[in-house]
Amino acid sequence: MTEFDVIARYFTRQPQQAAGLVDVGVGDDCALITPTPGMQLAVSSDMLVVGRHFFHDVSPYALGHKALAVNLSDLAACGAKPVAFTLALALPSIDEAWLQQFSSGLFALADAHGCALIGGDTTQGPLNICITVFGEVPRDQALLRSGAQVGDDIYVSGTLGDARLALEALQGKIELPPEILAQARLRLEQPSPRVALGTALRGIASSAIDISDGLVGDLAHILKSSGVGAQVNTEITINLVAACARIDWSKGQFDTLKQLKTVFSGGDDYELAFTAPPSARQAVLAAATSSQTPVTRIGVIQAAPGLRLIDGSGKPVTAQFTSFDHFAA
Amino acid sequence: MTEFDVIARYFTRQPQQAAGLVDVGVGDDCALITPTPGMQLAVSSDMLVVGRHFFHDVSPYALGHKALAVNLSDLAACGAKPVAFTLALALPSIDEAWLQQFSSGLFALADAHGCALIGGDTTQGPLNICITVFGEVPRDQALLRSGAQVGDDIYVSGTLGDARLALEALQGKIELPPEILAQARLRLEQPSPRVALGTALRGIASSAIDISDGLVGDLAHILKSSGVGAQVNTEITINLVAACARIDWSKGQFDTLKQLKTVFSGGDDYELAFTAPPSARQAVLAAATSSQTPVTRIGVIQAAPGLRLIDGSGKPVTAQFTSFDHFAA
Numbered sequence: 156m157t158e159f160d161v162i163a164r165y166f167t168r169q170p171q172q173a174a175g176l177v178d179v180g181v182g183d184d185c186a187l188i189t190p191t192p193g194m195q196l197a198v199s200s201d202m203l204v205v206g207r208h209f210f211h212d213v214s215p216y217a218l219g220h221k222a223l224a225v226n227l228s229d230l231a232a233c234g235a236k237p238v239a240f241t242l243a244l245a246l247p248s249i250d251e252a253w254l255q256q257f258s259s260g261l262f263a264l265a266d267a268h269g270c271a272l273i274g275g276d277t278t279q280g281p282l283n284i285c286i287t288v289f290g291e292v293p294r295d296q297a298l299l300r301s302g303a304q305v306g307d308d309i310y311v312s313g314t315l316g317d318a319r320l321a322l323e324a325l326q327g328k329i330e331l332p333p334e335i336l337a338q339a340r341l342r343l344e345q346p347s348p349r350v351a352l353g354t355a356l357r358g359i360a361s362s363a364i365d366i367s368d369g370l371v372g373d374l375a376h377i378l379k380s381s382g383v384g385a386q387v388n389t390e391i392t393i394n395l396v397a398a399c400a401r402i403d404w405s406k407g408q409f410d411t412l413k414q415l416k417t418v419f420s421g422g423d424d425y426e427l428a429f430t431a432p433p434s435a436r437q438a439v440l441a442a443a444t445s446s447q448t449p450v451t452r453i454g455v456i457q458a459a460p461g462l463r464l465i466d467g468s469g470k471p472v473t474a475q476f477t478s479f480d481h482f483a484a
Numbered sequence: 485m486t487e488f489d490v491i492a493r494y495f496t497r498q499p500q501q502a503a504g505l506v507d508v509g510v511g512d513d514c515a516l517i518t519p520t521p522g523m524q525l526a527v528s529s530d531m532l533v534v535g536r537h538f539f540h541d542v543s544p545y546a547l548g549h550k551a552l553a554v555n556l557s558d559l560a561a562c563g564a565k566p567v568a569f570t571l572a573l574a575l576p577s578i579d580e581a582w583l584q585q586f587s588s589g590l591f592a593l594a595d596a597h598g599c600a601l602i603g604g605d606t607t608q609g610p611l612n613i614c615i616t617v618f619g620e621v622p623r624d625q626a627l628l629r630s631g632a633q634v635g636d637d638i639y640v641s642g643t644l645g646d647a648r649l650a651l652e653a654l655q656g657k658i659e660l661p662p663e664i665l666a667q668a669r670l671r672l673e674q675p676s677p678r679v680a681l682g683t684a685l686r687g688i689a690s691s692a693i694d695i696s697d698g699l700v701g702d703l704a705h706i707l708k709s710s711g712v713g714a715q716v717n718t719e720i721t722i723n724l725v726a727a728c729a730r731i732d733w734s735k736g737q738f739d740t741l742k743q744l745k746t747v748f749s750g751g752d753d754y755e756l757a758f759t760a761p762p763s764a765r766q767a768v769l770a771a772a773t774s775s776q777t778p779v780t781r782i783g784v785i786q787a788a789p790g791l792r793l794i795d796g797s798g799k800p801v802t803a804q805f806t807s808f809d810h811f812a813a
Contacts, residue, residue, distance in 0.1 A: 178524060179626070183628055183629050183630075184558040184559075184694055185528045185561070185562040185564060186526070186528070187525070190519035190525055195507060195517065195518050196517040196525070197515070197516055198514055198516075198603060198618070200570040200603060200604050202572035207607060207608055207609050229513040230513075230514060232513035233512070233514040235514060239527075241527060241616055243531035243616075244531070245531055273527060274528060274529060275529050276529055278531055278533055278536060280534075280535070280536050280610070281533075281609070283531070283574060283610070285529070287527075287529060287570055287572075287616035297508070299508065300512050300513070364513055365513055380511070380512075
């Protein structure tokens with residue numbers, strides 16, 4: 156089987172050729188797209204490396220899902236609707252069972268979002284998956300990191316930290332009850348990009364980012380880009396870890412600091428952090444309802460630079476939390 | 485130095501933000517482009533892997549050049565004008581001298597083509613470079629592989645096979661005089677994407693492809709996509725190797741078969757192969773002149789499937805040549 160056979164068998168599908176904007180898909184030197192007039196094209200690219208972003212023995216189906224999910228999450232953070240993607244794949248060897256499962260996981264998520272594979276590359280090398288994704292957003296309605304204003308509320312979608320708990324359990328660092336691990340592992344291996352929420356927040360949110368490196372690090376990007384600071388309530392955020400609520404605390408494995416660290420520095424959540432003015436609270440709730448995505452208000456944007464954590468009574472929390480860094484981790 | 489520092493120091497430049505269609509470049513969840521009305525967007529993605537596409541000790545400057553060049557070559561083959569690109573980079577470690585040279589080579593070529601870096605990803609892993617490139621072409625003027633018609637002339641641009649000779653010399657398989665190796669090595673390590681020729685051939689060429697896996701393999705893609713066959717004159721193609729013309733044949737290192745193999749199966753040429761009707765010969769020459777790119781007419785499209793090689797007197801050449809395959813090589 157040659158690289159051309161791999162592309163033909165696992166990554167070429169006729170129906171996608173007819174998809175929306177795609178004039179020419181897989182199989183020519185370039186794919187050709189006709190962008191919708193009046194729309195901006197949103198572009199994002201993510202690379203996943205074996206041993207760094209996933210375990211060697213991860214399910215290929217889950218890996219296909221996650222490789223696209225992390226990219227769709229970037230579109231969600233911009234409020235863009237997914238349109239198409241390219242896939243570049245370095246494989247140690249051609250393993251047809253692996254390719255079958257990988258492409259199944261990939262296309263299941265792509266189809267759920269109407270996102271067509273339009274091209275890419277296949278080569279021999281250490282397992283590496285690079286996806287570039289394209290979405291559309293009405294001109295000047297994209298959600299950026301730079302729009303947060305003093306007084307805006309800060310929200311996060313869904314739950315945070317469960318992916319990190321699953322990672323640590325799989326690494327043998329902590330123990331989780333099997334049924335809790337199973338759910339947390341789904342969050343780690345098959346995250347749900349918040350595309351519906353992102354598009355619903357157009358014209359409502361003043362800024363947004365997806366949480367891939369941990370809430371603290373990603374919120375810091377919003378603060379820096381917007382030239383503002385923030386105050387976040389840890390009594391609210393500590394309850395964002397779905398798994399923690401069901402863990403037996405008597406074992407002492409999860410103290411408050413550990414729980415907060417899981418929320419703030421966990422990473423791999425692929426939830427949205429976003430800001431909106433207090434006048435938009437009803438609109439934010441309506442967007443959450445229409446997109447069937449829970450959101451939680453966790454703090455407020457302030458003028459003074461930096462992130463300040465407070466507990467439920469308003470007292471400062473002094474613990475420091477860091478962002479995930481691929482070269483330091 | 486963190487991954488964010490790497491991006492800020494080596495891959496973020498202010499001037500590009502103002503470039504043409506780019507509304508938001510490096511530094512948000514997505515880049516935002518406003519496509520030009522009436523234009524199609526051409527997209528291509530290529531992944532370069534250490535030990536497979538380049539030697540461990542290749543000059544980082546040359547590598548930066550080549551990583552973008554192979555992608556621009558795909559745009560050239562479609563007749564698209566480069567607009568922007570994303571870069572995903574896996575690095576074993578952060579080597580600032582390497583990054584400085586790599587980004588210099590990358591941006592030198594990008595600037596020469598007015599192509600802005602708009603986003604990407606940086607992570608830790610075995611050296612891997614994945615670039616996705618975007619170009620524009622007027623609606624329905626893109627050059628495709630599928631347009632070749634019976635009776636069309638077949639052309640190639642520039643010279644072929646020199647990159648392969650350099651590769652074999654660097655691998656110690658053959659010996660080349662130093663000054664010839666130096667020139668051939670430039671072709672291997674810093675190929676010139678034929679963007680000017682590609683855009684000049686809009687409305688003239690009936691089909692086109694870039695030659696990355698060798699003339700035989702890439703021409704076969706045109707034949708298959710167009711549902712035609714071809715006859716190619718080996719007496720003409722054998723002279724397409726620039727280096728060969730200057731080699732001392734008395735050493736016997738390069739017999740005719742070896743020379744033909746270098747042309748037909750060499751790979752890494754990044755020249756264009758294209759077809760055009762005989763009525764367009766003057767227009768093809770004018771496109772070659774205006775783009776300052778030599779082109780050579782090497783054969784003709786025929787109805788019978790397959791590629792037939794003939795010598796100068798019209799006799800069949802029976803030698804078989806294959807395409808480059810990353811999983812077989």
